[in-house]
Amino acid sequence: MYIKKILWAIAIIGLLIFGGIAYYIYGAMFQPNTKFENETAYVYIPTDANYIQVRQQLQPLLKDMGSFDALAKRKKYTSNIKAGRFAISKGMNNNEIINSIRSKNLPIKIAFNNQHSLEELAGRISTQIEADSVSLLNAMIDNTFLEKNGFTKATALGMYLPNSYEFFWNTSAEGFREKMLTEYNRFWNESRLEKAKQLNLSPDEVMTLASVVHEESKQADEQPRVAGVYLNRLRIGMPLQADPTLKFAAYQLPEYRDTVIRRVLNVHKEIDSPYNTYKNLGLPPGLIAMPDLSAINAVLNPEKHNYLYFAADAKRLGYHKFAKTLAQHNNNAREYQRYLSSQGINR
Structure with missing residues (x-):
C-alpha cells in the first residue's frame, strides 16, 4: 500500500512537471508575444x-x-540567421515570429528620378536598400562591367532608367546594378532600337540627347518639339548650342561649384569643355543628367517640323517660343532677356 502511494505521488509529480513543461512550451510557442501598437512592425536584418x-x-x-x-x-x-526585411504582425506568437524572420523576406519598392550624376544616384539608392553609397558607386563605375556592356563613365548614368522597381532590401550593390542592366536591355526592345536607327543614333546617343531635352524642358507635351529642334540641328551639321550643356560644363569647374547658374552668359560659351555644344559639333560625350522617360520617348518620337531655334517664353514660364529663322529667334531671345533683367536675374 505504501509503495502504491509513492508510485501515485511520483506519477502526480511527473504529470505536474510534464504539465509545467507543456505549459511553458505552449507559452513560448503559441502565446502572443508582441508589445507594439501598430498592426505591423518591420525588422531589417543585415x-x-x-x-x-x-x-x-x-x-x-x-x-x-x-x-x-x-x-x-x-x-x-540562432545559428541560421537570414538577411532581409521581415514583417511581424501584432499578436504574433514566438513560433510565427521565427517563421516570418527566417523565411519571409519581403520585397520593397524603390524609386528614383532626376538624379544628376551616378554619385547622386548611389546616395539615393543607399537610403532604400542595404548597400551603402560607396559600394553602389564603385559597382556603377567598375571598368570591367562598363567595358563588357558597352558603357563609359560618361554614358553609364543612362543605364539607370527612372522608375519604380521591386528589390529585396538586402540586395547587394552588384545585384542592384545587374537588375538595372536587365531593365535597360528590356527597355531597348526591337521597336525602340529601330526608331533610334532611323534617327541615326545609338541608344547611348538617344539617352544623351534625352538628358539635354529634359534639362531644357520639363514639359512632357513640349519635349518632342524640343527634341525635333536638336535633331534638325544635328541633321544639318549645326552646333547643338544647348544652354544646359554649358551649365554642366561650368559646374565641373571649381569656381562654379556650389553655385546656381540662372542665366547663361557669353562667358559660359567660352568654357573649354567637350560638353560646350556652342564650340563643339555633335552631341556631348555623355549624359548631363538623368532624363525622364518622357524625354527619352520624345527623342525617339520627335515632332517633325522646320524649327531650328527656341527661347524661353517670358509669358508662359516653363515653355518656349520656337523659330525657323535667326531673326525671329533673336526677337524671342531679347524678350526673355528683358524679362530676366526685370526680375533682377543677372547671373
Whole structure:
C-alpha cells in the first residue's frame, strides 16, 4: 500500500512537471508575444548579422525575450540567421515570429528620378536598400562591367532608367546594378532600337540627347518639339548650342561649384569643355543628367517640323517660343532677356 502511494505521488509529480513543461512550451510557442501598437512592425536584418544583432532589433517589439530566446535556440534559428526585411504582425506568437524572420523576406519598392550624376544616384539608392553609397558607386563605375556592356563613365548614368522597381532590401550593390542592366536591355526592345536607327543614333546617343531635352524642358507635351529642334540641328551639321550643356560644363569647374547658374552668359560659351555644344559639333560625350522617360520617348518620337531655334517664353514660364529663322529667334531671345533683367536675374 505504501509503495502504491509513492508510485501515485511520483506519477502526480511527473504529470505536474510534464504539465509545467507543456505549459511553458505552449507559452513560448503559441502565446502572443508582441508589445507594439501598430498592426505591423518591420525588422531589417543585415547581411552576415548574428543573433545578438537580431535580438537587439526584436527587444523593443516583444514582451518576453526569454521565451523567444528559448524557442529560437530550440528551432536552431540562432545559428541560421537570414538577411532581409521581415514583417511581424501584432499578436504574433514566438513560433510565427521565427517563421516570418527566417523565411519571409519581403520585397520593397524603390524609386528614383532626376538624379544628376551616378554619385547622386548611389546616395539615393543607399537610403532604400542595404548597400551603402560607396559600394553602389564603385559597382556603377567598375571598368570591367562598363567595358563588357558597352558603357563609359560618361554614358553609364543612362543605364539607370527612372522608375519604380521591386528589390529585396538586402540586395547587394552588384545585384542592384545587374537588375538595372536587365531593365535597360528590356527597355531597348526591337521597336525602340529601330526608331533610334532611323534617327541615326545609338541608344547611348538617344539617352544623351534625352538628358539635354529634359534639362531644357520639363514639359512632357513640349519635349518632342524640343527634341525635333536638336535633331534638325544635328541633321544639318549645326552646333547643338544647348544652354544646359554649358551649365554642366561650368559646374565641373571649381569656381562654379556650389553655385546656381540662372542665366547663361557669353562667358559660359567660352568654357573649354567637350560638353560646350556652342564650340563643339555633335552631341556631348555623355549624359548631363538623368532624363525622364518622357524625354527619352520624345527623342525617339520627335515632332517633325522646320524649327531650328527656341527661347524661353517670358509669358508662359516653363515653355518656349520656337523659330525657323535667326531673326525671329533673336526677337524671342531679347524678350526673355528683358524679362530676366526685370526680375533682377543677372547671373
